[in-house]
Amino acid sequence: MNRLYHFPLSPFCRKVRLTLAEKKIEVELVEERYWEESQDFMRRNPAGKVPVLRMGSRFMADSAAICEYLEETQPSPPLLPGSAEKRHEARRLVAWFDDKFYREVTVKLLGERVFRKLMGTGYPDSTLVKEGAKAIKFHLDYMAWLLEQRRWLAGDSMTLADFAAAGHLSCLDYISDVDWDRSEAVKDWYAKVKSRPAFRSILADQVPGFPPSRQYADLDF
Template sequence: MRTLLHMPFDPPSRMVRLVLAEKGLAARLVESPPWKDDPSLAAANPARSIPVLLDAPPTGGEIAVSPALAIAEYLEEAYPVSPLLPATSAGRAEVRRLVWWFEMKFEREVNAVLSRQRIDARLAGRLQYDRAAWLAGCEAMRWHLDYVSWLLENRAWLVGEKMTLADLAAAAHLSVNDYIGAVPWAEFPLVKDWYQSIKCRPAFRPLLAERVEGLPAPSHYADLDF
């Protein structure tokens, strides 16, 4: 049985869980807070970051894979069923560009001052709230959503006519911010429709059932027809 070291509201962890579910691959989920001194996390990944996938691939042996994009690409190669990367090199390059966009740029400009300030800080027992940073994060969120809207004006999905890893990455990052009510869906109807189509997939439902103690989700969060 493969194991995923993760945190429920960590966007890269959510992306990997979506990839596993879309491919029909079961995994034991083990919460591994990076802010705790967890020997098992350090042994699996000396960088002490999540997610980390522990797997026994079809070729034999046991491996530990991280970070999230490496896990996703590993799963694509080891388990090619239900592929999430396009067949063309240009398409794969575009997927990787957009995954990087959310894993790095969106993480730095939005998550760091919105979802991680509200969710991760609470889970770690810290109180963090910087109003100026929060407002800057909300403005950055709108800029990113405007860019996603532009992508969707001429594409059914972020990279073309089929759902790819880029869609799962973007939806994973948006979902944790949606939990704290930080996504202005009404201002971006194209993005809302796209997100709803992913949110309705069976792979997404376990994510929508998770909660942070003491931090309730908005009423629309788990609503598939929001």
């Protein structure tokens, strides 16, 4: 059995989970409190980060590398476009969300509101929370601009870029930190992603002490 060591509110784990589910690769989910740095987990990934995917006897780390591996070894359905130019655009947007969006928004909202308590590192920094709440508006507007020109974020077909974005936004939606009324285009895009069978297990996620927002699992939000 394939096994994914993950944490439910990790956007990087969610990107891999969506990719696995879209490609109909069965996997056992093993929740990993990676910040505790257990010896077993550090042997699987000395970087001490989730996700880690075990396939057979092989352990693979880093969400981008895992998704690329799955795309190369399980090419159907494709999650990267056919041309080099379009693949670059999809990869650019994956990096946008997993780097820029993560640093400017996810860390400052999810990190302060949830992970500080989980990790026992003190109380939320209100300044960082305000910065994250301001930054997400810019990112939602950028997504809206992209979606005015395209059916999906990177073009006319769904790609890893959509899963990267949905990974982050679904985590923030869990704690009700996304203003879906800011852009009808972004809301419609998320509704399309959220309605896919690959999303079902993510909508069932529960983190003790942090109940999901009212609309989190609602497909007609």
